[in-house]
Amino acid sequence: MNASISTPAPGTFTIHGTDGESRAGELVTAHGVIETPIFMPVGTQGTVKSLSPQDLHDFRAQIILGNTYHLYIRPGDEMIARRGGLHKFMNWDGPILTDSGGFQVFSLSALRKLSADGVEFSSHLDGSKHFFSPEKAISIQNNLGSDIMMVLDECVPYGADYDYTNKSLATTTAWAKRCREYHAPGTNGQLMFGIVQGGFDKDLREKSMAQLTEIPFEGFALGGLSVGESKPEMMDILYHCGPIMPAAKPRYLMGVGTPMDILNGINAGIDMFDCVLPTRNARNGTLFTSQGKVNIKRAEYEEDDSPLDPNCSCYTCRTFTKAYLRHLYKAGEILSYRLNTLHNLTFYLDLVRGARKAILAGTFQDYKAKFEEIYEKKP
RNA sequence: GGAGGGGUUCCCGAGUGGUCAAAGGGAACAGACUGUAAAUCUGUCGGCGGACGCCUUCGGAGGUUCAAAUCCUCCCCCCUCCA
Numbered sequence: 121m122n123a124s125i126s127t128p129a130p131g132t133f134t135i136h137g138t139d140g141e142s143r144a145g146e147l148v149t150a151h152g153v154i155e156t157p158i159f160m161p162v163g164t165q166g167t168v169k170s171l172s173p174q175d176l177h178d179f180r181a182q183i184i185l186g187n188t189y190h191l192y193i194r195p196g197d198e199m200i201a202r203r204g205g206l207h208k209f210m211n212w213d214g215p216i217l218t219d220s221g222g223f224q225v226f227s228l229s230a231l232r233k234l235s236a237d238g239v240e241f242s243s244h245l246d247g248s249k250h251f252f253s254p255e256k257a258i259s260i261q262n263n264l265g266s267d268i269m270m271v272l273d274e275c276v277p278y279g280a281d282y283d284y285t286n287k288s289l290a291t292t293t294a295w296a297k298r299c300r301e302y303h304a305p306g307t308n309g310q311l312m313f314g315i316v317q318g319g320f321d322k323d324l325r326e327k328s329m330a331q332l333t334e335i336p337f338e339g340f341a342l343g344g345l346s347v348g349e350s351k352p353e354m355m356d357i358l359y360h361c362g363p364i365m366p367a368a369k370p371r372y373l374m375g376v377g378t379p380m381d382i383l384n385g386i387n388a389g390i391d392m393f394d395c396v397l398p399t400r401n402a403r404n405g406t407l408f409t410s411q412g413k414v415n416i417k418r419a420e421y422e423e424d425d426s427p428l429d430p431n432c433s434c435y436t437c438r439t440f441t442k443a444y445l446r447h448l449y450k451a452g453e454i455l456s457y458r459l460n461t462l463h464n465l466t467f468y469l470d471l472v473r474g475a476r477k478a479i480l481a482g483t484f485q486d487y488k489a490k491f492e493e494i495y496e497k498k499p
Numbered sequence: 500g501g502a503g504g505g506g507u508u509c510c511c512g513a514g515u516g517g518u519c520a521a522a523g524g525g526a527a528c529a530g531a532c533u534g535u536a537a538a539u540c541u542g543u544c545g546g547c548g549g550a551c552g553c554c555u556u557c558g559g560a561g562g563u564u565c566a567a568a569u570c571c572u573c574c575c576c577c578c579u580c581c582a
Contacts, residue, residue: 164535185534223534231536244536275534315534346533354533375534396535403538404531419528450527457538 130267130309131338133370139484141363141389144476147339147370149215149267150309151207154182156370156391157475159382159468160217162399164190166200166210168465169399170457173212179434179466180473183214183267185394188260189221189228193243193250197263205265217394218266220257222315223375226275226347234274236291254295255302258312262303266310270341271299273315278348285319286327292317293331300335311338313372319344320353322360329365339370342390346376355384362388379408379471380495383488386475398468402460405449408467412494414442416460421446434466435459 128134132148145156161168161176164187168176176184186206191197203209206216224241225232231242238253257272273292276285296314303312314332318324332340342361345354358373362385365371372392373385382393398408405417409429414421416428424442436445436459448456471491478487 160534162535169535170538187535190535217534219534224536226534228536270534273534341534343534372534377533381533395533396537397533400532400535400537400539404540406532415530417529452538454538 129306131305131311133339133368137480137482139479139482140387142386142475142479142484143389143391144479145370145391147391149183149311151213151215151267152182154215154392155476157382157386157472157479158182158392159398159472160185160392160394161465161468162394162396163210163212165194166191166206168461169403170454170461171465173210175458175462176212176214176465179462179469181214181465181469184212184216186216186218186264186266187221187224188218188257188264188270189224189241189252191218191264192221192260193245197260201263201265205263207265215267216264217268218261218264218270219374220261220270220272221252222270222273222343223275225273226277229277234291236294238272238295239274254298258299258302262308262310265308268311268313268339269299269303271296271312271314271337273317273343275347276317276319276344278320280319282321282324285317285321285324289317289324289328289331293328296332296335296337300337305336305338313337313339313341313370315341315343315374316361316365317344320349320357322357325357325361326364329361333366337369339372339392340365341372341374343374345373346381354381358385358390359388362390365389378495379468379491382468382471383475383491386472386479387484387488393472398464399461402464403457405460407460408464410467410494416442416445417449418446428463429467432463432466432470434463436463436466 128148130148130150133145135143135145137144147154147156160183161181163184166186168184200206200209207213225239228244231244233240238251241250241252243250252272254272258269261269272295274288276288300312314335314337316325316328316332318328345357370391371389373390375395376385376393377395378397385393405415407414407416407428410431421442426442427437428442428445429437445459475487478484
């Protein structure tokens, strides 16, 4: 009998089952194996807002996000590197994916200048100038030590015309090549994903994909969605692109979305998701439940002693009433943010775990239909 | 007892003749949030009707005026200081 059970190399992606376009797989990273489809809580500044790593483990988060731009600006990637990297610094021993700053090209558009060579950001904190070349974006992520690095890209705003989108796509591809050249496959166990852009034009999306898939990335992401477009437009691109992204590699839909968006993503063959919605909405009083969206601040919950979600096993639902959660929110209590976030992320993680199970059982369509029925009434 | 200050729409608080249903804040009510410049932002907030308007409202009662939350008289209440 072979005594050595060797762990597969980071980047190894195995598909254990499919149901239509949807897939149930496993991605190996330097900090553990991720079961897909997966939702990745967003922890921009080295923390999933209001939660501790212990909380993340409690609802079995498998991988979280960090952000290159924000951690570079504060506290600084070198400062983190001196402390042994982001995992050690924040005491999270699971996988981490870092976004490249490409989204800040979009969200901080007033504070940056784009050139063929990279992006110059004016810090949102003190206005100081910082140039992100593709190489710089990767070097920062090297310092952070993330398991999955994202290439620097331009997240194109909604409404951009064909010419702009086409040129931007060429830039994103050129940057992607430079990122890969700067960090060869297999180095440090850090994976690198390319990002498909192309706006809302299917030809441009295919063009982007054709160019990117020539570069040896360990995975591919669909970016530039949920930037202000209508739901049908988003679904159109999602269902067009998802199924034709490289089948043997993990597919990551960036920044999306609502529970139904995620089920649609899975249905379109996507394996990985991230979104600030469950965490941000939790802090703003909107909670996702098995019975639809609940706006906990509403007067109707003032004396409602039932649990937030009777089908949820999270600490919040096991322990507190809607009346109490409403009170905490209305009173602006810190605990409100924590309990709400705990619940929303539990719901999202349960959602994708359930999807994985359904895919393996061949019942994903039924699973999706069940949520559709609830969430089309309360989207 | 004397001197002064004050009572404004749920609360605090602007407003001292018309452009005031009355600034601003809070509370309340509702909505938004999608690779986090977000524990943030938006709307409503006297009543009835589409807008426009009409009605009721600024401690109480009366008065002046074309017009009063704003001016006058009396009354009620609160606060500060002096006796």
